Amino acid sequence: MxxxxxxxxxxxxxxxxxxxxxxxxxxxxxxxxxxxxxxxxxxxxxxxxxxxxxxxxxxxxxxxSISKVFTLVLAYSKLDRKLWERVGREPSGTRFDSLVLLENEEGIPRNPFINAGAIVVVDILLDLYEDPINEVLKFVRELSGNEDIFINEKVRDSELECANRNYALTYFMKSFGNIRNDVSTVIEAYTSICSIxxxxxxxxxxxxxxxxxxxxxxxxxxxxxxxxxxxxxxxxxxxxxxxxxxxxxxxxxxxxxxxxxxxxxxxxxxxxxxxxxxxxxxxxxxxxxxxxxxxxxxxxxxxxxx
Ligand code: DON
Structure with missing residues (x-):
């Protein structure tokens, strides 16, 4: 073998x-x-x-975006089916950063792996954990057995400088009440976790x-x-x-x-x-x-x- x-x-x-x-x-x-x-x-x-x-x-x-799996596990393991009140679970058939389906579906993203869905999941984690970024880091270190896993701050800052589309998605979802925290706080946490x-x-x-x-x-x-x-x-x-x-x-x-x-x-x-x-x-x-x-x-x- x-x-x-x-x-x-x-x-x-x-x-x-x-x-x-x-x-x-x-x-x-x-x-x-x-x-x-x-x-x-x-x-x-x-x-x-x-x-x-x-x-x-x-x-x-x-x-x-592989980080979206880890954030989903942290939210889903706590909320179970209640999670699906805030995010769908159907394939989108669209680009990962697409806005197009959000209006029809009243701010509920199609699934937790497109950017909009992962951003809602991070918004949920901000309510569930005091320090969700650290929680994700702890989680991946435990799963991989590697304590040497960190965020690349250069990548995070670079993405934050051009995150207009993610900001737009998040403000749009907030207009429907599906984002509970401050938009910049959510985007900063989401982008930090993506930069692991x-x-x-x-x-x-x-x-x-x-x-x-x-x-x-x-x-x-x-x-x-x-x-x-x-x-x-x-x-x-x-x-x-x-x-x-x-x-x-x-x-x-x-x-x-x-x-x-x-x-x-x-x-x-x-x-x-x-x-x-x-x-x-x-x-x-x-x-x-x-x-x-x-x-x-x-x-x-x-x-x-x-
Ligand atoms: O939000 C973004 O655009 C990136 N932080 C993640 C996108 C991503 O990895 C899509 N994957 N294929």
Whole structure:
């Protein structure tokens, strides 16, 4: 088994190498535009406790929208179904920063993974926790077993300087009463959490939560009920890659979440978690080489949820 995954990762690395610099690094956040595009990492963490890595898998990068999974777990584990009074759970079919559906739906975002939905989740966390930013940091450190996880303040400040669209979304939702805190406080907390840096290894270890039925496999602590965990995986499956979610289900076939820093983390329930990182993005804001690597992984390992 050990050999099988090592060989699969080596084969994937050599096949995706020509794709690594295709696409474009996210530069709408100026600081992210400075990242060296020529990087690729991948990590696989099995439920039997084995770990397989290749490339720049230990290098930290901006997790951006992958953080929306962690904030959702913190809110959902406390509020359970009451959470769905403030945010929907349907795929949006739109860009991650889209405003278009908000008016029809009276300020209730389509799902917790588009920016509007994640911003509502952070607004909820501001009411649930005294220091939600620190709570998320504590949570990812515990899940990954790495105390060395921090916010990149340069990235946060760079995004805050050009966060007009996120401000617009948040003011718009506030006009419907779906944002309870001060708009700047919400945007600052949301942007700080998006600017957390983690490596592929950290992310794959953290997502073992979702392949382990909602229990932190490293210390046995239950974080989500089995049913909540099933639902987290369902939301990743249907909303995790924005307007590419159908194509991703077709090509890869696992629940996953992407971020504009170039990371993607996926889950095969009861089996393993898998992360990839490569900074160049396709037109929908997802890592081009990362998606291909995951497609090859589920093909060569013959493992997916379908
Ligand atoms: O709010 C933003 O635009 C970023 N902080 C996060 C966007 C993101 O990662 C979308 N993912 N593919």
């Amino acid at each position: 050990e050999e099988k995954y090592t060989q699969i990762l080596e084969r994937i690395y050599s096949e995706i190498s020509p794709l690594i610099t295709r696409g474009k690094v996210a530069d709408y956040i100026p600081e992210l535009g400075k990242v060296d595009p020529n990087q690729f990492g991948m990590s696989v963490c099995t439920n039997s406790g084995h770990e397989y890595i290749i490339g720049n898998s230990q290098k930290s990068f901006s997790i951006q 840096e983690m490596s592929c290894v950290d992310l794959a270890r953290s997502f073992r939560l979702f392949s382990s039925n909602g229990e932190n496999p490293w210390n046995g602590k239950r974080i989500l009920t089995k049913s909540q965990n099933k639902r987290m995986n369902a939301i990743m499956m249907t909303c995790g890659l924005y307007n590419s979610v159908g194509d991703f289900a077709y090509r890869v076939g696992i629940p996953a979440k992407s971020g504009v820093g170039g990371g993607i983390v996926g889950v095969i329930p009861n089996e393993m978690s898998i992360s990839t990182w490569s900074p160049c993005l396709d037109k929908t804001g997802n890592s081009l080489a990362g998606i291909k690597a995951l497609e090859l992984f589920t093909t060569y390992s013959e493992q997916s949820i379908y």
